[in-house]
Amino acid sequence: MKKNAAAFLGAIAISGLLLTGCAGGAQSKEDACKLIQSEVTESASQLQSGLSSLSSDPEAAVSQLDDFSGTFKAAADKVTNDEVKTAANDSVKALNDFIDVAKTAVDDPQNVDQTGLTDSLTKLQDEFTTLGNTCSL
Numbered sequence: 001m002k003k004n005a006a007a008f009l010g011a012i013a014i015s016g017l018l019l020t021g022c023a024g025g026a027q028s029k030e031d032a033c034k035l036i037q038s039e040v041t042e043s044a045s046q047l048q049s050g051l052s053s054l055s056s057d058p059e060a061a062v063s064q065l066d067d068f069s070g071t072f073k074a075a076a077d078k079v080t081n082d083e084v085k086t087a088a089n090d091s092v093k094a095l096n097d098f099i100d101v102a103k104t105a106v107d108d109p110q111n112v113d114q115t116g117l118t119d120s121l122t123k124l125q126d127e128f129t130t131l132g133n134t135c136s137l
Contacts, residue, residue, distance in 0.1 A: 032084035033135035039075030043068050058106040065099050087131040094120070094127040 027035075050064035072095065076088035098120040105112040 027080040029081050029084055029135075032079045032081035032088075035078055036075045036084070036088060036131075036135070039078070040068075040072050043071040054102065058102070058109075062099060062102050062106055065095070065102065069095050069099060084131075084134055087127075087134040091124075091127040091131045094124040098124045 047065065047068040050061045050068065052061075053064070054061040069092070072088075073092045076085065076092050079085040079088050101113070101116050101120045105117055
């Protein structure tokens with residue numbers, strides 16, 4: 001009887017450890033959103049500053065946007081929640097696409113593709129809105 005009880009208690013303990021390991025590995029949507037928010041809050045001013053100075057100092061603006069992109073990508077890479085990770089990665093891609101179009105405009109201001117610039121900015125805004133809605137920000 002004591003052997004059966006010990007085996008039973010051992011099985012419960014092992015099951016508990018296995019279940020704890022599974023639960024501990026999953027990142028909740030709320031935790032993923034908090035991670036992104038905490039990681040990028042300080043550098044979000046770089047994004048705003050970069051976008052606002054795009055016409056007055058385009059080279060500095062692109063540099064600020066690049067800095068923000070690196071910070072934002074690093075935060076997105078830490079997310080393991082599938083829903084938030086998809087929205088974050090889509091936002092990173094839209095940001096990098098916008099930066100590429102902006103760099104092209106800075107390199108050749110006489111031949112700026114206004115439609116491409118506007119479209120990439122719209123896509124960037126849409127993806128950040130989607131991420132905000134996903135995180136209920």
